[in-house]
Amino acid sequence: MSVRETEACFHCGEPVRGRQRWTAMINGEEQPMCCPGCKAVAETIMASGLKDYYRHRTELPEPASVPASMAGPAARDTLTLYDSPAMQSRFVAHHGTAQGTTHGTTAEATLIIEGITCAACAWLIEHRLAQLKGVTSASLNLSNHRLVIRWEPEQILLSAIFEAIWQLGYKAAPFSATADDERHNRESKAAIRRLAVSGIGMMQVMMLAVPLYVGMAEQYEVFVRFASMLLTTPVVLYGARPFFDAAIRDLRSRHLTMDVPVSLAILLAFCASIWSTFNQGVEVYFDSVCMFTFLLLLGRFLEMRARHRMGNAGNNLLSLLPNVACRLTASGEEIIPVEEIRTGDRLKIRPGQPIPADGLILCGESAVDEAALTGEYMPISKVTGDTVIGGTVNCENPLEIEVTATGASARLSAIVRLMDRAQQEKPRIALLADRIASRFVAAVLVISGSVFTYWTLQGDDHAFFIALSVLVVTCPCALSLATPTALTATTTALRERGLLISKGHVLETLNQVNRVVFDKTGTLTEGHLQLEEVRPFPGFDENPLYELAAALEQDSAHPIARAFSQFEPATVSDIRHHTSQGVSGTHEGQKVRFGRADFACSKPPETPQSETGQWLLLSVDDQPAGWFLLNDTLRRTTPELIAALQQQSIAVVMLTGDPGASAPAIAAEAGIREFYQGLSAEQKLEKVRGWQAAGDTVLMVGDGINDVPVLAGADVSLAVSDATDLAKTNADALLISGQMTLIRDALALAKRTRIIIRENILWALVYNLIALPLAAAGLVPPWAAAIGMSFSSLLVVLNALRLTRLPKHVSGEL
């Protein structure tokens, strides 16, 4: 079979690997496309006159698998659910005229958009929606991927808006704010206000400090000092509040962090300067207080934004569940919100829809995709009397279920609880960093204390200011700037490459990782079936076979169908799905059947041998026409990553819930020697706990719901791009691109970061050791001390910025 690796899809940049060639006209030129999904999206973009998207974009979008799956009538049906009043009452606000009438009103809703990769995505979505008749405004927030849309319900249906977004290759879901979001929102608004107050305050006080330093205005000195005091007061009382609150909290819990000396330095310097202002003292430190506060707040602000950024993408924890369900009552069907589902209700679940609650199948048989819970990518066939789990997806036929458990007693909630517990019991690596910090803090306090005592015993009037300068001088450089600048630089460098770090301890902990645990399906592998090999029988050509198979699978929500989405379907009528067996249909008067060998042919030929994957048979009029081998393939960069990790003598382990034969095969292909299969979420967590108890620091890489407790329990956790929302929000970092080798780069970069931090601290200490005695002896005039301080801080920052350039060298070396 021919593989064309050189050509990349014009839309998403994936290599064009299909046997069939797809193209779309872009700006009058024919451009290669990897799949009909991308082709459909590209054509939609061109037809909407938004071709500038391709000029504006700075990042490639995700491959568009969405429109292909949207082709099914079942999927479109799901979207029309958003038009029902029961559904809309939960996230749509109406503005305008009198209640009860919809005449002339506008509706407003907030949607979460998935798949946004750069600013051009926002441009594209906003412009496309603005073109729709009836949409009054659409504005997408790039930081939290939320789209606020206003429309006139009379002119356009909400489902049409959803459809337009899906056609562009993005996914939309209604958003309803949780308590967490409210808190985030308040937190970031307060942070911006504090930053502004201390920033503006700092500029003004600095300006006033110039005449004081150069001795330009002796007769105005008292006045200028009072003005500085007035400007500094809000900076200290409002801007620096978070440090005081944290310091008080830490002191109560008898636990020293950087907040304690920071607060002490700010407060003491401020009080001393006030005393000095009223008593014509020698020195005022208002400028230092403001600058110190502002720089620290800036660091915290950047850290907070990075933390929020990740939670934002998937902030509805249980968003896997559909928001509405179809209840069967004596009078017919009714659409109800999921909160109203009660145990004992009878629900109808259409193919392609998620199952909203745990239940028992009353009628119907179908295949259910439990990948999100178990990691198993092949759907499991279910018949009347079997149980289904909330959050899984019905794939083939309509099902009627009786609800057995909802809400807190459902299986999905049980996993969430397991995750909560794992998180609480997580080994606190952060404590180690805290302990080092608290030792440093203790040392600083002791030194300042003894300096003060010494100079007081010497009978020096300046004792207090000298002790203060020890506090001020040590804090900003040594730890407050050295560490955060290096961490921020690394975080930015990794983010640009597609690895998002959301928790502060990740880079520190990565240094100690000596065991990496991978999930199998969706992490090491792509997580969905791909066509690996085709063997036509004599008398049949390859291409017509693809088209027949694609036609039979075109309306299916089954994972097998995705493998065929890249082919143009032939015309086949009378398509029928046979649960767990296959699909049948009629093509030009001939019966075609596709599925298990004994389903396709009454006398099936012998199945070819292969280690993994699944052989499916296509038959025409009961004659075998061709074998198709479907398999979940390894991500291309997986073996390279595993080899690199093993070279650094890091133990690599695979934990999978899959009990089948594909686990050893995948492990062998990836080069992993140690693997455990057939594990439940609890057993996975126990394994990781065992290693942690033996002293290992574990990095867990996973994607599914069943990995979530382990992600929460591991020392550092990383979710891969297609991970479920629950996994994304619980991981410490997220791999946005599918490049597994980034994990290797991250480990290398974490090591560099530690070196840079050490250099920074060393430099700060050397500077302090030289500057402190001189300053304490009164040999350094204030302006020289100010220049020295800025210079030393600048050097620390510049040294940290070297990290943003490093990854290229890192990947080059390894």
Next chain:
Amino acid sequence: MDIIYVLIPLSILLISIAVLVFFWAVKGGQFDDLDSPAHRILFDDDDEPQPAPEQTKPADKKSSDD
């Protein structure tokens, strides 16, 4: 140089007003999205008149509503 006794209080007053305006802007949500405006300004979309998309897209059922 006694003007300094007027100018400095005046600047403090102006700054207080600026801070209040800033607080009002934060409250109104103008600082909720710090990423997109920086990029958005670069996207000029008036290179050429846009074709009427509602007619060119057969999938758009809504265009026939009017």
